[in-house]
Amino acid sequence: MMRSKSLSSKIADVVLIIILVSIAITCILPLWYTLSLSLSSKSAAAAGAVALWPVEFNFSSYQQLLQDGQFFKSFWISVQRVVFGAGLNFIIVPLMAYPLSKTVKDFKGRNVLMWTLIFTMLFNGGLIPLYLTVKGYGLMNSIWALVLVGGAQTIVFNIILTINFFRNLPKSLEEAALVDGAGPWYILFKVFIPLSIPVLATVSLFSIVYHWNEFLYGLIFMTREEFYPLQTYIQQLVVSVDPSTMTEDQYKRMSELSNRTLDAAKIFIAMIPVLVVYPFLQKYFIHGITLGSVKE
């Protein structure tokens, strides 16, 4: 490319690059800081001496982490949650989006269904009714409380995204299939789904990230630590406690037990799965979200 540029547009480029790079840095810094902290010595972390580079570099917090049974138990629960949650999402989204992408002429109840879905997106009963409902279903301490409740609350957005994508697929494709004698199931599985990989990858990614990062439901629906998903487990370690109701020996115990380098190591390890999944799905991600947004 041999395009000659005027001075002003060169300046603009430089300014843009500076802005973008600084945004990128503000995103990466917290991750980097967590990594540095996890590789520093305990006393340096307690004194707040760690900034960008590890102080007294060592791996002891990762060694300690390997002995923490609950961390891996919670990790496994989170993995299960993501597999079930994202799997369910992947099955239900196209099955619901396909009929709902039809017009009222083709599908009479469409608007009623659609409005019901949107209603649940805008309003909900609040935490206590949700808690009572889950308890009533006997789902306390069950992985399904996490999979179903979390899934139900995020799936509507995914469905809407997919509906818009389906609507943008050329009408003639479906008509051609109909002429060849294909039924709705055949059309969905052989025509729509293969063409919709970008949007399905996108909504799956949303679902994976959501199920991996969500911690509140773990806290509420699980009565014991052994059932906590990973982020709930980490949340309880890093939230600071008000010392006003403690006695001095409790405070001492707490400060002896508090181990920022170990916490940082846990946070960092917990970040890795999503970090790994992201690049694989990212190319679809950008493609998918823009494709669904423009209507013809």
Place this chain on the structure above:
Amino acid sequence: MKKAVFRIFVMMLFILLIACSEEEPSSSEEENQNEEASPKTDEPADPFGKYEDPVTIAIGQEVDPSDTSLPEGDTPLDNQYTRHVKENLNIEVEHAFTASPSNYDQKVSLAIASNDLPDAMIVGPVELRQMYEADQLADLTNVYENYASPAIKRIIDSTDGIAKDTVTFDGKMMAIPNVQLQADGVHLLWIRQDWLDNLGLDVPKTVEEIEEVARAFVEQDPDGNGEDDTIGLAGPDTSSKLYANFLESTNNLYGFDGIFSAYQSYPGYWIENDEGEPVYGSILPETKEALAKLREMYADGLIDREMGVREDSGESVVSGKTGMFFGPWWMPYGPITDAVTEDPDANWQAYASPLDDNGEYSPHMSSPSNNFVVVRKGYEHPEAAMKMLNNLLDNESTFDPSLGGPGFYPLRLVFAPSDETEYSVKALREVLAGTKTPEDFEDKPEYKLLVSDAETIKDVKLEPYDDYNIEHWDMEADKGHWTRAYALMVGGSPLVDNEVKGQYSLLYSQTETMEDRWVNLKKLEDETFLKIIMGTEPLDTFDRFVEDWKKQGGDQITQEVAEVAEP
């Protein structure tokens, strides 16, 4: 389209109606279940009696996820404490829920709001009030009368009825209160004595002198490292408050409690005005004066610039950047031990300072009780909870904390003689002077650690025994004993050597209107004061705050406090 919208609207209405009408039968069902439970009268009341048939109690318990002190194979539900309870009382403990210290309050609130309660749990004053209002609590008046052990009764009575008043609603005792140290509520001035000596300064006795010392600490490089990196006076971090208040009256680390008291201002406390009527300390002119001074100090850079946003103000104490802070006597249990480990010359000393205009030390005083064991209404054996507490106090010193920390005892409340710190300091001084021996204190079992303190103090304290500066201590000999001894002798001494003219709050619990309004009023107060100190709002915002506070329910609450505080 319009028709469809209308139809959906109608459908939603139906759903709402169904949801609402279903509510009714379930709530009356609850009422049937919640029949008044009175302790069984067919067996004689024995505080330590073992049940013939096993009794189960489902409790809510705080479990610290990073506490790994339990031996292999033990769990929070099966450890030396639960086995002890089972053997001695035949009570089987179950967990309705467990939560980490940071989430325990949230779990308790959830249980209260959803009326899905454990048989017994530990709550704070706010939740206690809520549960009483919601009629969720068993009346423990008879349980306490008949089943509390003499030792517990002695300790609770030693608070002049304050502990009992806190849990008494309409003449009924609705919970068992803990009793904690008085000393936990007094926030002393901790100061780097070595910095003072480096700069040739005296110990500050007034707010003005504190200001001067802070200025010197900030500007004159007291640590001699040639860098401008020191903080005069530390400020609260994200988990502490500007000042302790009547609901959380103890252990406010790095607050400004001392400064306020020196102006005889008691924000967050209910005090009597000159006419003998109750008023809220935060809205009085003295508080405005104190705020003005803090604002000036902050503007001059004498107070930590990052106050309120730091995650832990103790960090800069450990790293040797902070010169002064306010905290209770036990701060060596906190950052000071680490600070001395980092820098053996860090000579942290505590003083009953600053003094008020009359030259007196007049800090605010804490409630003896801030934790309560409550029992669910309808639970068949409310006395079981009481028996577990009796059992704890009676055997606490026989447990080995290395086989699981004391926090694993189900329904653990602290019962300590409220003068334990002061009493121990006096006793240890006599031991150091040689006028008493550790054996002389063996008849004082309620001071649980005193004999062991007396036996070990000479290991860590070097001669001269009446000089508490850091060079006369030997931390390396035994860090654990050093921490306690240093806390007592350095942190406890100011409480013994000075006349403490303490100011109590008229009330240490919530009233009815507070239940709805207090959260917002408190938020208004905290935000306004923080903004005033940090200079983002003018000082006169205080006057508007006072008006708003009164209008938004403050007047009504004051009325209620007057009724409750009426002797």
